[in-house]
Amino acid sequence: MRKMAAAFIALGLVGAATACSGGSGGAAGTLKIGLLASLSGTYQAVGTDIRDGFQLYLSTHGGKLGGHQIELIVADEGDGAPTAVPAATKLVKQDKVVALTGVVGGGSAAAIQPVVAQGKIPFIGANGRPELKDITRVWHTSYLSQETGAAIAQYVRDNVDGKVYAIGPDYQGGWDQLKGFTDAFTRSGGKLANESGKTTFTPFPQTKNFTPYFAQIKASGADAVYTFYAGGAAIEFVKQYAQSEVKDLPLYAAGFLTEGGVLNAQGEAARDVFSVLNYSPDLDNAENRAFVAAWKANHDGPPTTYAMASYDAAAVLDKAIGAAGENPTPESINTAIGGLGQIDSPRGAWQFSKKTHSPVQKWYLRQVRQDGRALSNTVVGDLATVGE
Structure with missing residues (x-):
């Protein structure tokens, strides 16, 4: 994170100095994305990789998704639902993000669903999740836990x-x-x-x-x-x-x-x-070679599946926001995600299952x-x- 932090500051990805009040969009042309991950507790390393994977995509795409400048608001999931739910609630109700991503724990992913449903925003999870009854606004770039x-x-x-x-x-x-x-x-x-x-x-x-x-x-x-x-x-x-x-x-x-x-x-x-x-850094494809090189430029070790899935979550939002019209809303972004086809990824090409909203992918x-x-x-x- 040492080298990356300077790049993020230069790109305006941390802080909200230019953002103003006025709905989900913040400043003109700026969209708020919430990222919830375990930045403390048992799975801190996993949460850190999820955060860094998403930020890597932003840093290599000019700080924009779908042509819009992004204000990424990061919150700590902690060890599970007791800390994840209030953090998600703040992101949705107070920060008014247009989409939520991240989340390490399956229990956390299940617990925050009422918050996501009430806020009517898409959730693009970047780690495993359990089966959920209502996946209308729920997508995952990783896998179903089973x-x-x-x-x-x-x-x-x-x-x-x-x-x-x-x-x-x-x-x-x-x-x-x-x-x-x-x-x-x-x-x-x-x-x-x-x-x-x-x-x-x-x-x-x-x-x-x-x-x-x-x-x-x-x-x-x-x-x-x-x-x-x-x-x-x-x-x-x-x-x-x-x-x-x-x-x-x-x-x-x-x-x-x-x-x-x-x-x-x-x-x-x-x-x-x-x-x-579903991933290994030694996979031989163009997307992975670029991803691994960019990751290693800022980290001591190779990227993990957690970082890769979060990188892909940013790629999904990039495509969806770009397809959601001139003034993207949570609803139009969610609809656009449902219309996405193949995603070119470091793991190899994949696409969302129409039934589960998780990847159809090779292991x-x-x-x-x-x-x-x-x-x-x-x-x-x-x-x-x-x-x-």
Whole structure:
């Protein structure tokens, strides 16, 4: 952020010195966009990447979306609904943004929907979300939370000769991520090693010591493990796994387990972990090469799927605002999003599902391997294309 901050100030992306009151638009020609992300708490690193991904798109597009200067108003989601809802309420009711983006937690995404619906503004989420009843104004550039595990389930079934132990954190994101895997895995004929025949959930966010759970995995006779953790919990899980009595069992995971800065913190403990994700920095396409180069110019490490999805959220708004007429309104922007076709993205081309308003996209199998002097998540194969 050091180099990027100066660029943002020069572009007028921070602060509101030129904005005046007068509805959603602020100053003449200026549109307000709200970005809500975890800038404190368990998922601070994820939220920071979401913020930085959106800001990167702005900085490389003259601070404009759809030809309009953008005033980006950033708010802290914190660890979930108790802080996300009041922050979203302020963005919608007080700041009067024309669209809301970001949000790390699935629980947060669900909790803010009444605010979005009441404000009648589009929400373009940049991380996983649970199933929602009313998606009229809800769009996501990342994935539905159950899709991650579903995309790798058949591969695990085909490559593990025996039972798999499923484990994850006890909250909405964990429930959805593990359900996606276990439902698809058992449908394909796979067997869970868990004593109950159901996923083992660890208390969130307080679980720091996973040793008792590794003992349960050992006692179950499992032949492999599938998991979802992110942020600080992912660091602890992987480090302790590598020192545990089950360290020789293959570890499969939703890609967030080794994504971004957590891989650096995990170090050698993460070597050989298999994961599934909709993005990897080593994908070979023109959009990704440009994205990675721009990101690395301002950051020490490669971009994450969180940054990529938020970058794409800005791209979606860019196209939609441009198609929404001379004086875009929340309603016209939302209508325009529904009419968008293919989005050229660092992950590869995708488009919104008419049914779910989330991407129809390819998922990739990755493995933590040596890349020069560092470990990285290396794409080793294509998995399913998921989305309807």
